[in-house]
Amino acid sequence: SQQGEEDPQALSIQEGENATMNCSYKTSINNLQWYRQNSGRGLVHLILIRSNEREKHSGRLRVTLDTSKKSSSLLITASRAADTASYFCATDPKETSGSRLTFGEGTQLTVNP
Amino acid sequence: EPEVTQTPSHQVTQMGQEVILRCVPISNHLYFYWYRQILGQKVEFLVSFYNNEISEKSEIFDDQFSVERPDGSNFTLKIRSTKLEDSAMYFCASLWTATFEQYFGPGTRLTVT
Numbered sequence: 001s002q003q004g005e006e007d008p009q010a011l012s013i014q015e016g017e018n019a020t021m022n023c024s025y026k027t028s029i030n031n032l033q034w035y036r037q038n039s040g041r042g043l044v045h046l047i048l049i050r051s052n053e054r055e056k057h058s059g060r061l062r063v064t065l066d067t068s069k070k071s072s073s074l075l076i077t078a079s080r081a082a083d084t085a086s087y088f089c090a091t092d093p094k095e096t097s098g099s100r101l102t103f104g105e106g107t108q109l110t111v112n113p
Numbered sequence: 114e115p116e117v118t119q120t121p122s123h124q125v126t127q128m129g130q131e132v133i134l135r136c137v138p139i140s141n142h143l144y145f146y147w148y149r150q151i152l153g154q155k156v157e158f159l160v161s162f163y164n165n166e167i168s169e170k171s172e173i174f175d176d177q178f179s180v181e182r183p184d185g186s187n188f189t190l191k192i193r194s195t196k197l198e199d200s201a202m203y204f205c206a207s208l209w210t211a212t213f214e215q216y217f218g219p220g221t222r223l224t225v226t
Contacts, residue, residue, distance in 0.1 A: 042219035098168040103156040
């Protein structure tokens with residue numbers, strides 16, 4: 001089954017605005033993690049939210065999880081040009097062992113100065 | 114701050130040649146992973162490794178792939194006879210069992226010509 005579909009595929013905002021990215025998935029999960037990837041570079045871990053959590057904060061990041069709707073959102077507040085990157089959600093499905101992650105297609109965020 | 118490292122950062126090889134990609138996971142992590150990302154596509158799981166053996170592998174991880182932890186620090190991915198379609202960014206990751214967060218290395222860009 002396809003997991004971790006993000007929307008929008010691309011988002012362009014002005015510096016200082018908030019950016020919201022959404023992720024949907026299809027099967028039950030242990031946790032969901034968000035990553036950032038600058039063009040052609042590695043994946044930077046942003047935040048993990050467990051299946052029994054509904055909201056989590058880290059600095060300017062706020063993640064929500066709705067397991068009944070199988071969806072998550074990542075909010076970046078007061079965005080900066082340096083936040084320009086691709087953002088991926090990745091799920092750790094209950095059906096698999098060993099915490100293999102299933103990634104979505106990602107949202108390309110552009111923050112204009 | 115501890116991080117996952119990978120070498121080389123870029124490898125160019127001819128079709129049919131063997132390549133070994135190297136990773137040094139974070140030292141107190143016990144689960145290790147390889148993922149790949151074909152240009153413009155999403156990150157895909159290849160294999161997970163725990164307690165010196167493969168714990169799970171995807172359908173991509175066929176007989177031409179192998180993994181090894183030859184000593185206490187290195188974790189390698191070998192591709193025996195590379196194909197053009199193996200061209201991708203290969204990421205190593207390790208998991209912190211206290212939180213189940215997966216941390217990724219910077220990747221090795223493999224180009225098969």
